[in-house]
Amino acid sequence: MNAAVNPAESAAVSDDMVARIEALGRAARAASRHMAEAEPGAKNAALQAIAEGIAERRAELAEANERDLEAGRARGLDAAMLDRLALTDARIDTMIEGCRQVAGLPDPVGTISDMAYQPSGIQVGQMRVPLGVIGIIYESRPNVTIDAAALCLKSGNAAILRGGSEAAHSNRALAGIIQSGLAAAGLPREAVQIVDTTDRAAVGALLRMPEYVDVIVPRGGKGLIERISQESQIPVIKHLDGVCHVYVDAAADPDKAQAVAVNAKTHRYGTCNTMETLLVHADVAETFLPAVAAELDGLGVSLRGCARTRAVLADSGPEVAEASEEDWAAEYLGPILAIRVVDDLDAAIQHINTWGSHHTDSIVTENWGHARRFLRAVDSSSVMVNASTRFADGFEYGLGAEIGISTDKLHARGPVGLHGLTTLKYIVFGDGHVRG
Amino acid sequence: MNAAVNPAESAAVSDDMVARIEALGRAARAASRHMAEAEPGAKNAALQAIAEGIAERRAELAEANERDLEAGRARGLDAAMLDRLALTDARIDTMIEGCRQVAGLPDPVGTISDMAYQPSGIQVGQMRVPLGVIGIIYESRPNVTIDAAALCLKSGNAAILRGGSEAAHSNRALAGIIQSGLAAAGLPREAVQIVDTTDRAAVGALLRMPEYVDVIVPRGGKGLIERISQESQIPVIKHLDGVCHVYVDAAADPDKAQAVAVNAKTHRYGTCNTMETLLVHADVAETFLPAVAAELDGLGVSLRGCARTRAVLADSGPEVAEASEEDWAAEYLGPILAIRVVDDLDAAIQHINTWGSHHTDSIVTENWGHARRFLRAVDSSSVMVNASTRFADGFEYGLGAEIGISTDKLHARGPVGLHGLTTLKYIVFGDGHVRG
Numbered sequence: 001m002n003a004a005v006n007p008a009e010s011a012a013v014s015d016d017m018v019a020r021i022e023a024l025g026r027a028a029r030a031a032s033r034h035m036a037e038a039e040p041g042a043k044n045a046a047l048q049a050i051a052e053g054i055a056e057r058r059a060e061l062a063e064a065n066e067r068d069l070e071a072g073r074a075r076g077l078d079a080a081m082l083d084r085l086a087l088t089d090a091r092i093d094t095m096i097e098g099c100r101q102v103a104g105l106p107d108p109v110g111t112i113s114d115m116a117y118q119p120s121g122i123q124v125g126q127m128r129v130p131l132g133v134i135g136i137i138y139e140s141r142p143n144v145t146i147d148a149a150a151l152c153l154k155s156g157n158a159a160i161l162r163g164g165s166e167a168a169h170s171n172r173a174l175a176g177i178i179q180s181g182l183a184a185a186g187l188p189r190e191a192v193q194i195v196d197t198t199d200r201a202a203v204g205a206l207l208r209m210p211e212y213v214d215v216i217v218p219r220g221g222k223g224l225i226e227r228i229s230q231e232s233q234i235p236v237i238k239h240l241d242g243v244c245h246v247y248v249d250a251a252a253d254p255d256k257a258q259a260v261a262v263n264a265k266t267h268r269y270g271t272c273n274t275m276e277t278l279l280v281h282a283d284v285a286e287t288f289l290p291a292v293a294a295e296l297d298g299l300g301v302s303l304r305g306c307a308r309t310r311a312v313l314a315d316s317g318p319e320v321a322e323a324s325e326e327d328w329a330a331e332y333l334g335p336i337l338a339i340r341v342v343d344d345l346d347a348a349i350q351h352i353n354t355w356g357s358h359h360t361d362s363i364v365t366e367n368w369g370h371a372r373r374f375l376r377a378v379d380s381s382s383v384m385v386n387a388s389t390r391f392a393d394g395f396e397y398g399l400g401a402e403i404g405i406s407t408d409k410l411h412a413r414g415p416v417g418l419h420g421l422t423t424l425k426y427i428v429f430g431d432g433h434v435r436g
Numbered sequence: 437m438n439a440a441v442n443p444a445e446s447a448a449v450s451d452d453m454v455a456r457i458e459a460l461g462r463a464a465r466a467a468s469r470h471m472a473e474a475e476p477g478a479k480n481a482a483l484q485a486i487a488e489g490i491a492e493r494r495a496e497l498a499e500a501n502e503r504d505l506e507a508g509r510a511r512g513l514d515a516a517m518l519d520r521l522a523l524t525d526a527r528i529d530t531m532i533e534g535c536r537q538v539a540g541l542p543d544p545v546g547t548i549s550d551m552a553y554q555p556s557g558i559q560v561g562q563m564r565v566p567l568g569v570i571g572i573i574y575e576s577r578p579n580v581t582i583d584a585a586a587l588c589l590k591s592g593n594a595a596i597l598r599g600g601s602e603a604a605h606s607n608r609a610l611a612g613i614i615q616s617g618l619a620a621a622g623l624p625r626e627a628v629q630i631v632d633t634t635d636r637a638a639v640g641a642l643l644r645m646p647e648y649v650d651v652i653v654p655r656g657g658k659g660l661i662e663r664i665s666q667e668s669q670i671p672v673i674k675h676l677d678g679v680c681h682v683y684v685d686a687a688a689d690p691d692k693a694q695a696v697a698v699n700a701k702t703h704r705y706g707t708c709n710t711m712e713t714l715l716v717h718a719d720v721a722e723t724f725l726p727a728v729a730a731e732l733d734g735l736g737v738s739l740r741g742c743a744r745t746r747a748v749l750a751d752s753g754p755e756v757a758e759a760s761e762e763d764w765a766a767e768y769l770g771p772i773l774a775i776r777v778v779d780d781l782d783a784a785i786q787h788i789n790t791w792g793s794h795h796t797d798s799i800v801t802e803n804w805g806h807a808r809r810f811l812r813a814v815d816s817s818s819v820m821v822n823a824s825t826r827f828a829d830g831f832e833y834g835l836g837a838e839i840g841i842s843t844d845k846l847h848a849r850g851p852v853g854l855h856g857l858t859t860l861k862y863i864v865f866g867d868g869h870v871r872g
Contacts, residue, residue: 033789037813110812116834122823124833127811131845214845235671235846256868263870353469364868375563375863376546377473387558387866396871397560397862398552409567409650410671410847414862426833426850427811430823432692432800434699435832 013204017197021205024160024193025212028133031190032158036130040107042185043154047103050181051096054146057177058092064173065142072166084140085167095146098401102150105400108418109156112427120436123429128422130156132214135206136403137162137228139220142170148217149178149192151403155421158191160213162206165198172196207232217416219404237412237420239405241331241357242272244389247348247374248288249365250281256386257364258292263388264362266299270333272405273360273382273392277328277338279348285312285341293317293339301335308341328355345370349377356380359407360392381407381414449640453633457641460596460629461648464569467626468594472566476543478621479590483539486617487532490582493613494528500609501578508602520576521603531582534837538586541836544854545592548863556872559865564858566592568650571642572839573598573664575656578606584653585614585628587839591857594627596649598642601634608632643668653852655840673848673856675841677767677793678708680825683784683810684724685801686717692822693800694728699824700798702735706769708841709796709818709828713764713774715784721748721777729753729775737771744777764791781806785813792816795843796828817843817850 035043054061065087072082108128115125134157136148145161152159163171171194179189195202207216207228216236218228229236246264248257264275280288289312293303297318304323305313313320320339327338328351342348352361362384363374371385382392392415394402399417406412412420471479490497501523508518544564551561570593572584581597588595599607607630615625631638643652643664652672654664665672682700684693700711716724725748729739733754740759741749749756756775763774764787778784788797798820799810807821818828828851830838835853842848848856 033813033815036815037809118832118834120827120832122827122832124827127819129812129815132815235844253868259868259870260866267871362864373473376565377469379469379472379565379568380861382862382864383563384864385866386868387864388870390871391556391558391560391864391866391869392862396554396556396558398554408671409859413859423845423849425816426818426828428798428818428820428823428827430696430821430827432689432695432822433827434695434824435703435826 027190046185051099053177064169243357251367463626482621487535489613687803
């Protein structure tokens with residue numbers, strides 16, 4: 001999981017910046033040793049103190065945020081970006097509630113599993129332990145500062161947070177509240193640090209400290225994530241695309257199929273677990289497609305179809321543009337849907353494994369064998385039967401919270417909750433046992 | 437887990453070589469889809485057929501191996517290297533037995549865990565699935581070809597194997613047997629392929645195909661592993677150093693402590709789980725050190741100690757050289773031991789987390805609290821109480837077999853068996869459920 005140094009990029013980071021970020025790294029590593037041994041009570045007390053700190057210092061927070069908003073308006077940020085940047089009262093309430101929820105989750109650290117006696121007489125099992133130091137790099141939403149800090153803290157890690165420069169004042173205020181909360185609970189303030197400079201070289205330096213940082217979690221647009229993955233010498237837990245499918249099998253219940261397809265597409269357009277391509281078995285295309293196409297059209301969704309889809313919908317249905325191979329690979333993140341008619345289950349699986357992004361895919365079927373086969377053969381982080389892809393989410397999965405959804409295969413796959421921020425070490429109990 | 441391309445290295449790989457290795461990659465990816473769905477019976481039949489094939493074609497194998505040995509002698513390989521290269525009758529028997537053992541292990545693929553109903557009514561759980569395509573890069577021992585192929589096959593992965601050029605004939609013969617065994621069981625021959633060229637550029641090409649290879653497992657010396665980790669654009673499951681410790685606590689039973697320390701150092705010198713530094717609590721240094729030092733000296737182990745160790749052993753004990761900081765970081769892989777006297781448990785933990793390689797560390801103590809603390813605070817892939825570090829091994833841990841020992845934190849940590857070659861995907865069962 002290491003990477004070659006790109007000399008061109010390295011050159012951009014000054015020695016001074018490297019020294020500054022390394023100081024953060026060293027402090028984080030030292031704090032992580034304390035955090036790994038922190039009692040659940042102390043960590044929960046810190047989370048409660050942070051929640052109280054946010055509530056008490058609401059005015060101060062609003063003021064810091066207003067400075068960011070003013071600077072953003074002066075720099076001509078668009079409305080969507082200003083909206084993401086804003087710490088409204090409702091968002092502040094959500095941050096407070098988030099800290100309290102995380103405090104209420106079971107503590108994953110130190111859990112021992114599978115202890116079993118071996119033929120030699122030793123007992124062997126695994127203990128769940130923190131990863132160590134987690135670097136989080138994110139864009140404009142300042143609430144990520146609290147969400148990420150809360151999850152890292154609860155999972156016994158130290159965190160180095162690097163938010164967007166446009167949220168610098170808000171993030172600084174939030175970091176102050178977090179560090180006060182840590183101190184109030186007797187935990188090291190350096191367990192959560194922010195990279196408090198708007199110099200982009202700081203990120204480059206952070207990505208080149210495998211001795212101080214164990215994993216990088218980028219949160220933001222695809223461009224940010226790709227850039228960080230390329231540059232990082234530290235393992236990255238990442239999510240790139242969400243090209244999700246619903247496959248309507250020949251044995252599908254048409255009502256369930258329509259409900260699932262419409263929900264998967266229209267419940268929210270901009271999320272990574274939104275359906276982007278609908279696959280329909282040829283045997284039911286003529287009955288299923290007109291009804292679902294009409295409903296989607298009524299909801300304002302533009303359709304792009306293969307030749308067979310267009311033929312079926314030519315007379316009765318709404319307008320369907322011609323889909324190309326680019327559509328099979330597209331993450332629209334908007335009110336557009338690609339539709340393809342497939343000959344059988346095999347063709348559906350083949351399409352998903354070839355064109356999908358290994359995120360979330362669902363079959364709608366009443367046939368046991370087809371469901372069983374789909375679950376096994378589809379190579380995605382979430383595979384579903386008769387459920388909307390929109391369920392792929394840490395809260396819906398019962399993880400309590402998530403730091404993101406991973407489409408990587410190693411370590412964490414799918415929604416990443418507290419467990420994804422921990423690892424397992426082996427533990428061995430003996431009584432003077434030696435190997436013969 | 438991605439990496440920047442190092443342009444200097446890339447330039448060394450010709451387009452022709454890239455095309456050739458990509459063809460292997462495409463075939464492996466296609467085969468991996470079949471393997472992911474293969475029934476346990478078919479995979480076990482292939483393993484049994486490979487075992488039979490090795491037994492039946494023993495003479496052919498010996499002949500191929502003799503050609504490698506001749507070429508090696510002509511090239512002036514040293515005796516140790518020629519020994520590693522040799523497929524003796526005993527080693528051939530071990531390969532046959534290894535295939536049969538792996539066939540007998542429980543099949544990890546498709547195991548479903550933690551299915552639980554969520555408030556929305558959906559059921560969410562996890563299914564264990566293969567990683568996909570595994571690239572194994574190893575040095576001169578041709579038996580790795582069989583061991584690695586067997587583990588990849590059983591875990592439902594496709595494998596691309598790149599052995600040492602000095603074992604080319606042996607590896608080609610073994611690959612033929614493996615592919616015949618796969619075909620006999622109705623599985624794709626391309627599920628196990630070898631990179632059949634001695635051109636080192638082939639490795640460079642293999643490490644740059646994240647679209648076809650999901651993980652790289654290097655097996656061999658530290659130089660090989662470092663080079664591969666640096667160059668790879670694909671996640672690497674790796675193990676670098678084994679700087680293991682035994683800490684003899686003030687509350688240790690001296691007989692157990694001596695047995696564990698002597699076994700951890702002298703059971704085998706060249707293995708990664710061999711103790712390299714012995715830490716002794718100051719309160720017991722004067723009673724414990726002379727006895728253990730005398731026994732180790734009698735077994736031919738050279739000692740290097742801190743000032744306090746040398747003071748204790750100055751009169752009665754064997755000669756003890758002065759240890760420097762380099763000794764605390766050294767993996768001797770030979771009959772040398774560093775010894776340090778520490779003031780307390782904290783100092784021992786601090787020493788291990790600072791100087792160790794996060795591989796395997798053991799405390800010898802009768803004190804419950806000290807054992808509990810050590811287990812939690814030592815940041816290593818295996819942490820032991822009253823047991824020899826030599827137990828850190830896939831077979832001793834009950835994994836049945838191992839492909840290596842990982843000192844990485846993400847994904848697989850410690851001995852990597854079949855589970856380490858798989859990952860978990862989420863599965864969701866509904867009955868037409870949509871997100872509200």
